[in-house]
Amino acid sequence: KAGVTQTPRYLIKTRGQQVTLSCSPISGHRSVSWYQQTPGQGLQFLFEYFSETQRNKGNFPGRFSGRQFSNSRSEMNVSTLELGDSALYLCASSLARPGVETQYFGPGTRLLVL
Amino acid sequence: AQKVTQAQTEISVVEKEDVTLDCVYETRDTTYYLFWYKQPPSGELVFLIRRNSFDEQNEISGRYSWNFQKSTSSFNFTITASQVVDSAVYFCALSEFSQFYFGTGTSLTVIP
Numbered sequence: 001k002a003g004v005t006q007t008p009r010y011l012i013k014t015r016g017q018q019v020t021l022s023c024s025p026i027s028g029h030r031s032v033s034w035y036q037q038t039p040g041q042g043l044q045f046l047f048e049y050f051s052e053t054q055r056n057k058g059n060f061p062g063r064f065s066g067r068q069f070s071n072s073r074s075e076m077n078v079s080t081l082e083l084g085d086s087a088l089y090l091c092a093s094s095l096a097r098p099g100v101e102t103q104y105f106g107p108g109t110r111l112l113v114l
Numbered sequence: 115a116q117k118v119t120q121a122q123t124e125i126s127v128v129e130k131e132d133v134t135l136d137c138v139y140e141t142r143d144t145t146y147y148l149f150w151y152k153q154p155p156s157g158e159l160v161f162l163i164r165r166n167s168f169d170e171q172n173e174i175s176g177r178y179s180w181n182f183q184k185s186t187s188s189f190n191f192t193i194t195a196s197q198v199v200d201s202a203v204y205f206c207a208l209s210e211f212s213q214f215y216f217g218t219g220t221s222l223t224v225i226p
Contacts, residue, residue: 042217042219043205043219045213056213090157092159098209098212098214099212099213100209100212103161104161105151105158105159106158107156107157107158
């Protein structure tokens with residue numbers, strides 16, 4: 001079974017731009033979660049989607065948004081990029097309940113904001 | 115307050131030494147899950163183990179073993195006879211009420 005895939009793997013943007021990251025979960029997994037990882041803040045939960053609905057949300061500003069498609073693929077969008085948004089963005093998938101089941105992570109997208 | 119505390123920020127050991135990574139968690143839920151993940155330099159978090167709050171049995175998998183003690187809210191991870199390939203950042207995580215909380219990670223360097 002193919003693992004979680006994320007595209008692109010690397011991105012360089014400038015302040016004020018927006019960016020869209022994509023995540024394809026493991027086949028059969030319907031829950032997708034997004035995390036931001038930075039050296040200073042560690043791994044922080046952004047949001048979780050299940051059946052095209054946002055089910056949980058972390059403490060991030062509204063510039064961070066996401067969506068999930070009917071095939072469970074998910075995208076996250078960051079608008080008006082700031083230098084502090086430079087991070088590794090990780091996507092994780094699970095069957096349906098990430099709090100109960102194991103989450104499997106993708107390789108991440110490294111975003112650098114200049 | 116941190117839900118998951120990994121007090122050891124960095125550890126260095128010489129190859130073939132045993133090493134224990136500590137994890138202390140805090141929860142008010144009676145049903146919760148604990149996880150360990152490994153993050154090699156490539157960045158991908160690799161799942162190692164999942165344990166639910168009702169299963170306090172220790173587990174051994176090859177060179178890896180886990181010691182879960184509810185009395186001390188700890189879920190420690192031991193690598194026996196460490197190898198260079200074990201060098202990575204290790205994260206302990208807690209899930210409660212459908213939310214995941216990660217510790218800040220312990221960076222393990224195994225010196226050949």
